[in-house]
Amino acid sequence: MEFDKKSLLKLGKLARISISDDKLNNLSKDLNSILEFVDQLKEIKTDQVDPTSNSLNQKLEVRDDKVDTKNSAEDILENAPEKEMDFFIVPKVIE
Amino acid sequence: MVAQMIEGWNLVIGIEIHAQVNSKSKLFSSSPTDFGSKPNSQVSLIDAAMPGMLPVINKFCIEQAVKSGIGLNAKINKKSIFDRKNYFYQDLPQGYQISQYKDPIVGEGFVEIETKNGQKKIGVERLHLEQDAGKSLHDQDPNFTFVDLNRSGIALMEIVSKPDMSSPEEAVEYVRKVRSILRYLGTCDGNMEQGSLRADVNVSVNRPGNQLGTRCEIKNLNSFKFIHAAIVYEAKRQIKLIEQGESVNQETRLFNTQSGETRSMRSKEDAHDYRYFPDPDLLPLTLDDNWIKGLQESIPELPDQIKERFINEYSLSSYDANIIVSDKATSEYFEDVVKNRNPKLVTTWVTGELFSILNKKNLIIENSPITSKQLGELVDNIENGKISNRQAKEVLEEMCESGKGALEIIDEKGLSQISDENEIESLVDNVLNSNPENVKKYKNGKDKLFGFFVGEAMKLSKGKANPKIVNDLIKKKLSQ
Numbered sequence: 001m002e003f004d005k006k007s008l009l010k011l012g013k014l015a016r017i018s019i020s021d022d023k024l025n026n027l028s029k030d031l032n033s034i035l036e037f038v039d040q041l042k043e044i045k046t047d048q049v050d051p052t053s054n055s056l057n058q059k060l061e062v063r064d065d066k067v068d069t070k071n072s073a074e075d076i077l078e079n080a081p082e083k084e085m086d087f088f089i090v091p092k093v094i095e
Numbered sequence: 096m097v098a099q100m101i102e103g104w105n106l107v108i109g110i111e112i113h114a115q116v117n118s119k120s121k122l123f124s125s126s127p128t129d130f131g132s133k134p135n136s137q138v139s140l141i142d143a144a145m146p147g148m149l150p151v152i153n154k155f156c157i158e159q160a161v162k163s164g165i166g167l168n169a170k171i172n173k174k175s176i177f178d179r180k181n182y183f184y185q186d187l188p189q190g191y192q193i194s195q196y197k198d199p200i201v202g203e204g205f206v207e208i209e210t211k212n213g214q215k216k217i218g219v220e221r222l223h224l225e226q227d228a229g230k231s232l233h234d235q236d237p238n239f240t241f242v243d244l245n246r247s248g249i250a251l252m253e254i255v256s257k258p259d260m261s262s263p264e265e266a267v268e269y270v271r272k273v274r275s276i277l278r279y280l281g282t283c284d285g286n287m288e289q290g291s292l293r294a295d296v297n298v299s300v301n302r303p304g305n306q307l308g309t310r311c312e313i314k315n316l317n318s319f320k321f322i323h324a325a326i327v328y329e330a331k332r333q334i335k336l337i338e339q340g341e342s343v344n345q346e347t348r349l350f351n352t353q354s355g356e357t358r359s360m361r362s363k364e365d366a367h368d369y370r371y372f373p374d375p376d377l378l379p380l381t382l383d384d385n386w387i388k389g390l391q392e393s394i395p396e397l398p399d400q401i402k403e404r405f406i407n408e409y410s411l412s413s414y415d416a417n418i419i420v421s422d423k424a425t426s427e428y429f430e431d432v433v434k435n436r437n438p439k440l441v442t443t444w445v446t447g448e449l450f451s452i453l454n455k456k457n458l459i460i461e462n463s464p465i466t467s468k469q470l471g472e473l474v475d476n477i478e479n480g481k482i483s484n485r486q487a488k489e490v491l492e493e494m495c496e497s498g499k500g501a502l503e504i505i506d507e508k509g510l511s512q513i514s515d516e517n518e519i520e521s522l523v524d525n526v527l528n529s530n531p532e533n534v535k536k537y538k539n540g541k542d543k544l545f546g547f548f549v550g551e552a553m554k555l556s557k558g559k560a561n562p563k564i565v566n567d568l569i570k571k572k573l574s575q
Contacts, residue, residue: 014368015190016183060378065118065155068125073135076143076244086134087241090185093231 003031101262106330107299107307108266109258112273113251114283115227115291116159122226122250123150123193130289134243142248144188149376156250157380158390159282160200160224163252165394166276167219169204171387175223177377180369185242186229194253196371199223200380206276207399208268209417217269218257227251252283258297263326267319270294271421275398279423293317298329300337308333309343313350313357325350329357401426409438418446424460431467436474444474448491456495464495473501481505482512483562514561516568519552522560523568526551537573545569 005024008031012019019027073086080088121128124141141148164171176198179191201222207214229247231240254273260266274292277283285292294317299310313329316322328350333343348357396404398420405416405426419442420426433441449470453463465473473494477487482505493504505511513519526548527534537544552565 010368014181014183014370058378060380061151062154062157063125063151065120065153066125067120067127069120069127069137069139071126071139073133073138076135076138076140079143079145082239084236084239084241086136087232087235087243088135088185089236089239089241091240092236092238093185093233093240 003028003035101330103302104300104330104334105303106261106326107258107301107310108260108262108326109297109310110256110260110266110269111295111297112254112270113227113293113295114163114254114273114277114285116156116250116252117282117284118153118155118159118250120153121248122153122156122224124248126248128249132245135245137245138247142188142244144190150193152377152380153250156224157200157382160222160252161382161387161390162280162394163254163277163282164201164204164222165391166280166282166397167201167204167206167222167254167273169219169222170202171382172198172200172202173382173384173387174198175200175380177224177374177380178371179374180371182367182369184228185240186231186244186247188229188244188247192226192228193374193377194225195223206269206272208265208272210265210268215265217259217265220255220257222252222254225251225253263323266296266326267323270322271319272398275421275423279395279397287317290317294322296322296326298326298333299343300330300333308337309345311343311345311357312347314347314360316350321350321352324355325357328355332357398426409433411438411442415442415446422460428460428463428467432471432474436471437478440474440478444470448488452491452495464498465491469494469500476501476505480512480514480561482510486510486512486558510559512561513556513559514564516564519556519560519564520568522552522555523548523565523572526555527569527572534573545573548573
């Protein structure tokens with residue numbers, strides 16, 4: 001898989017990460033080498049294996065429908081870069 | 096008006112319903128799901144997407160999704176997969192929504208709706224489980240958007256229809272029917288005002304015989320009225336565009352509830368690219384045959400079956416049965432009252448007088464000021480002739496105001512109807528004897544005076560005489 005600059009810019013945009021022009025070349029090279037490395041997995045024959053099945057042979061863990069969260073608004077907002085009243089605040093978003 | 100607008104055009108409508116699972120805690124965290132709590136007071140470290148937090152699925156939510164699937168006559172998938180739907184938005188701390196993409200928990204099904212041309216089957220494409228997002232407030236500050244994550248991570252069932260609806264009325268009926276089924280099942284409370292059930296509507300128009308038009312999606316409609324209005328507006332807008340030789344852009348639109356218009360929400364270059372992939376934090380969900388069977392056996396009687404039964408058991412018309420079963424609480428109320436009583440009379444009093452009182456007071460039947468037992472007592476007194484229909488309306492209103500029982504009010508107001516023939520006969524004689532002129536005119540052919548005699552007799556009895564006996568007696572006497 002080839003990761004060109006256009007795709008890189010699009011990915012950056014989707015993640016809201018700005019990529020400056022001088023970094024484009026290096027980043028693109030880095031990403032491509034990562035992809036090449038991962039591409040080795042394609043050499044394994046997987047036509048007999050169910051997608052996303054796991055090697056541990058475990059079932060999905062479930063929990064009962066019980067409320068058990070003790071965080072207060074104050075606790076959770078302590079991690080907020082900016083807050084007001086009981087809200088997280090972010091730069092104005094206009095749809 | 097709608098029919099006129101559509102003339103010469105086909106409408107094709109598909110709907111995605113987001114129904115909040117009626118669970119106490121969220122889909123992948125144990126935070127509460129209460130409505131209207133203090134902002135950010137129901138947010139766990141998982142909901143806020145703190146690093147290292149792992150989702151653990153709520154068993155109850157799986158059950159509700161499967162039950163809903165059964166209620167929608169749908170295929171239950173024994174293996175389903177949770178995927179990450181990636182997008183960047185301030186109400187989504189994870190940066191992705193956990194949803195189901197290629198392998199949903201519930202596959203194809205259908206619901207039946209009533210249309211003006213009879214029953215129609217609307218296909219259901221799928222039902223899948225996913226997380227709700229948080230809530231953004233844009234109008235609190237000129238420079239900032241406020242974010243409340245209480246809703247973030249609450250379990251939703253997204254129910255996707257096939258594009259089988261061809262009018263705004265059918266679309267509304269479909270949503271009503273799905274809502275009703277979910278409420279009977281108890282899997283979603285269906286409260287649209289609080290956002291427990293919302294609809295995204297896909298609309299396209301085309302000329303009969305031509306290929307399908309380009310569709311637009313109108314997001315987040317939270318009332319039947321808005322669903323109807325948004326479809327009408329959107330269809331008109333698209334028809335106008337095409338008639339002017341322009342084309343419809345495939346896009347997401349928002350409905351403005353104030354102006355009744357839709358407007359474009361996202362421009363094309365910002366079109367989302369969700370980069371779905373299976374969530375590595377969650378293993379595939381597998382369901383056991385016996386477990387599914389157990390759920391199937393726990394499914395209560397659903398509206399279509401109850402309707403059938405009401406028609407057979409109580410000889411209700413299809414129309415009346417439909418009104419009564421469309422809401423679970425109403426059908427339970429009706430059944431409480433109708434036991435050992437005249438179904439016709441009970442139907443009239445429930446769908447007529449009781450509904451009109453509830454409407455006037457803007458109440459739902461669960462909060463009816465008249466209990467089913469109280470209404471039953473009132474109906475008993477009509478059935479045994481103690482009070483007339485008209486008196487019963489008066490009694491019902493008084494019951495509503497005072498909370499007293501029917502009998503108590505009848506006694507207090509001395510309303511009880513006179514059904515004693517001798518007593519009424521003396522009233523009638525009195526009226527006829529005091530109006531000899533009119534009796535003569537009547538006998539000479541002035542039929543209209545009959546009402547006059549009845550009116551006088553009723554007046555004399557202060558409205559208490561049994562009108563049927565009064566009528567019969569006057570008829571008898573005047574023909575002598």
